[in-house]
Amino acid sequence: MRHVIGVALSVTIATVLVAGCSSHRSKGQIPISTQPQQFHVETSQLSWQPIFFRQIDELARIGNLPDLRSSVLAKDDLEARLWIESGPFGMDGIVVTRRSGVWSAVYLHGFSKEPNFKKYAEPMRTPGSGWDATWQKLVDAGLLSIPDASQVGCNVGGLDGTVFVFEVNANNTYRNYMYDNPAFADCAEARQVLKMISIIDEEFGLSWPRPGNWPTFNRRFPRWSYSNRT
Numbered sequence: 001m002r003h004v005i006g007v008a009l010s011v012t013i014a015t016v017l018v019a020g021c022s023s024h025r026s027k028g029q030i031p032i033s034t035q036p037q038q039f040h041v042e043t044s045q046l047s048w049q050p051i052f053f054r055q056i057d058e059l060a061r062i063g064n065l066p067d068l069r070s071s072v073l074a075k076d077d078l079e080a081r082l083w084i085e086s087g088p089f090g091m092d093g094i095v096v097t098r099r100s101g102v103w104s105a106v107y108l109h110g111f112s113k114e115p116n117f118k119k120y121a122e123p124m125r126t127p128g129s130g131w132d133a134t135w136q137k138l139v140d141a142g143l144l145s146i147p148d149a150s151q152v153g154c155n156v157g158g159l160d161g162t163v164f165v166f167e168v169n170a171n172n173t174y175r176n177y178m179y180d181n182p183a184f185a186d187c188a189e190a191r192q193v194l195k196m197i198s199i200i201d202e203e204f205g206l207s208w209p210r211p212g213n214w215p216t217f218n219r220r221f222p223r224w225s226y227s228n229r230t
Helices: 002-028 048-062 131-141 188-204 211-220
Strands: 078-085 091-099 102-109 120-123 163-170 173-180
Touching: 048 078, 048 091, 048 163, 048 173, 091 131, 131 188, 163 188, 173 188
Parallel strands: none
Antiparallel strands: 078 091, 078 163, 091 102, 102 120, 163 173
16 A cells, blocks of 8 residues: 555656646747748739849949849848939939848949949938938838839820839838839829938938929939938
8 A cells, every 4th residue: 555655656746847847948948930931022023124124133233232132131121222214314223221220321323324424332321310210201101012103004104204113122021113204193103102202302312303303304414413411
C-alpha cells in the first residue's frame, strides 16, 4: 500500500514540475509569425509603361536607384518617386525615401536633349511641414490610392505638355500610375494629382509654374528647375 501511495505521489510531483516548466517557457516565449510578408505589385500592364519605363529605368540606373518594382523594403521603410517628362526637354525625378526611420529626398535632373545640360542628383531640403506631416498630406491627397488615368478615362493626349508618372513602394506594396497634362483633364483624379504636385512644390520650395502655364514653361526652359530655397 505504501508503495502504491509513493508511486502516485511521484507521478503527481512530476506532473506539477512538467506543467510548471511549460508555463515558464510559454511566458518567456516571443511569438514569431511563421507567415512571411508577401510583396504585392498593384499595377496592370498598360500601354504607356514600356515607353516611359525605358527612360525611367535608365535615369534610375544613373542615379544608383534600385528597381522599385521588385524591391522588398523593410518594415516601415518606404519610397516614392515622381517622374516629370516634358517632351524634348527630358525627364526629371523626385525620390523620397524613409529607411530605418531616416527621411531623405533627392532631385534627379534628367535627359535634356540640349548638350549643355548635364545629368546630376541634388539633395532636397527638409519639407516645410516636416517629413511625417508632408507624407501624410500626400497620402491624404491620394498618393497610395489613385488609379492610372487610363483606368478612369482621364487621359488628355494630343497636347504638347507634361506627363507625371508616380511610383510608390510602401506597406509591402508597389504601384505606379501616369497622368498626362492633368491641368487640362476633367476628372477628380487629375485634380488629386494637381494637389499632390502642389504639395511637393510648396513643401520643398520648388520653382514650379502654376498648372495652366506648364506647356509655356516647358517651351521656355530646357528642364524643370529646383532651387533649394530656405
